[in-house]
Amino acid sequence: MTGNKQLIELPHTADRVRTGVPGLDEILGGGLLRHRVALLKGGPGTGKTTLALQMLVNGATQYDEPGLLLTFEQVPSQLFADAAALGWDLKRLHDENRVRVMFIEPDEVLDNPGRQANRLLVNIAELAEDHGARRIVIDSLSHLGSILSKDEARASFIKFMLELKALGLTPIGTAEHLPEAGVSSIDAYLVDTFILLDRQADRRTLEVVKSRGHRHIGGRHPFEINGAGVTVYPHSYPEPADGNAGAAPAPAAPLSSGVEGLDEMLGGGYTPGSTILLAGLSGTFKSVLAAHFLTSGEKGSGLWIGFRESAADLARDFAGHGLAFADAGIEVLEGLPGQDPVQKILAAADELITARGIGRVAIDSLNDLTTGLAGEERAEAVRWFLRRLRARGVTALMTQRLARVTGRNPLSEIDNAELADTIVYLGLVEIESRLEKVISVLKHRGGPAAGDLRSIQATGGGLVVSDRFLGISGVLGGVALGHRKAQIEEIFQPLYFIRDFLKMAGDPGLGAEQRAQMLGNMGTETDRVIGLLGRYFDQPQSAGKEARR
């Protein structure tokens, strides 16, 4: 037997009290349980009162459920002013008896606790009956505790709540969260739904610690308080209803990356509906490559999720690469790294994708999108978003800044590699004392990948992926050893010619004229080799001429 729990029968078809707070009902699996006690607990300034008030205002304005507000902390005039700042006309709701505010001065209750509680219940009962109230917010339960019997704190709290439930009310209480205070009489054991609010600098989160009798989405969900009150961004979402999540994309013609050479490396292009990660060092054209893809799609089919630049700046930058970003009808969603919760950005993107029929999405960058998120939370948010995109057949491209790649297996150094179907690596290598930008396809599900390393260059007319490098090792570590394919050929071809012609020159059957012609050709080829070596090793060409003099 586990005490109280046995006495509480879980409703099968739970009647829910919808909070109307964006994102919260989703987390609560539909809302609070009717006639059950909910507790909003958090430190000062975490938004407890705002959240509770919002549930009350929404009840009155959206769900035709009048409410009562029992406040010990704020005088009504102050409360009305605070509510007005959030766009709620609490004064009018109060006057219209849709949200009745009951203010109790702390001094008042200190006098005679036991009797105060009873008088309070009588008042509540009257108001509830007169105005058909369905919800009651108690701000705060700590203050309420001071008017309950001290000897039987737990019992009197339970009794008080039972009375409220008997009046047809769903009690929503607030309480200060004092981690050092430990378990109090109004803690999670006595309530049915327990929501913990937290605030670290500008980042607010809430967590459903307990929700007796109904399922909820666990973990900390970011939320913000803006001009319209609280908006919660669930960090995890139900699977898409079409059950298509994670399904392999149907075979379809590859989509051009917008860069011919890269398409060749990808065996045609990106796989439609897949996720592509463009990972690389800073300044290696990751964003430009992403813009190539968006601008090569149908007009109005692209969405750019960026953090560093405005739409105008992007258009200007990409115009410098010959890309008509401004004319491609690309939606630009700007986020503030580390300030906008990732869930908020992704939810906004999700909405745009559905509303506008977006087929191509670029996230620039994954680093900015997930700033300030811990590993699992980050992976979960991104995974959810990618599943949604996949279910809608959207092709997603994410850029990822790498600090540097040090090892022989760059895949192991790229975060979120498992999320992507295709990984394109962009790097810088030193070849022949020059810094070259290089591109390689490290992974390509659903199509052949060349797996080789090519140079990538910016021209006024877009990126160009050209020469293949041959015989190079250590490139992914940033220091390449070796030569370009063309350079190998340039030096060795004349040497082979000279060597074989020297062998033939020894043939006694060779005519004098033919031999002279042959020696002349070998001289030309030798000069060619000297010229090439002089250029590669920065030797003055005259050295050869002097030697021959």
Added chain:
Amino acid sequence: MSPRILAIDDTEHLRTVLRLTLEFKGHQVQLACDGAEALEAARKGPFDLIICDIEMPKVDGVSFVRQYRAEFGPAVPIIMLTAEGDEKIQQARAAGATDAIAKPFEPLHLYETVERHLSRPGAPE
């Protein structure tokens, strides 16, 4: 009559070396810069053997072989030149190439290969 050879490469220097190498053995050499130019040349005159680079702009070596075979049949041996790996050589063979030589090529090896294919049964004298 000396054999007529069509040599195709997009690099000027390599075309020169091919010409010098083959002419030294008394072959008649015609040069082309890419597959498109080579097809034009092939239409104008018959050749006894073709040497063709694989990596070229416009019409590359593999496409050239495919188009040449479709138009002129399997009679004339085509030797590919390539710095690419086996994969490209396999593609070229599948398209109808007869043999392949690695780049940079060694003139003595080229002679040997060319002579071998020219002296095949049925090959022109």
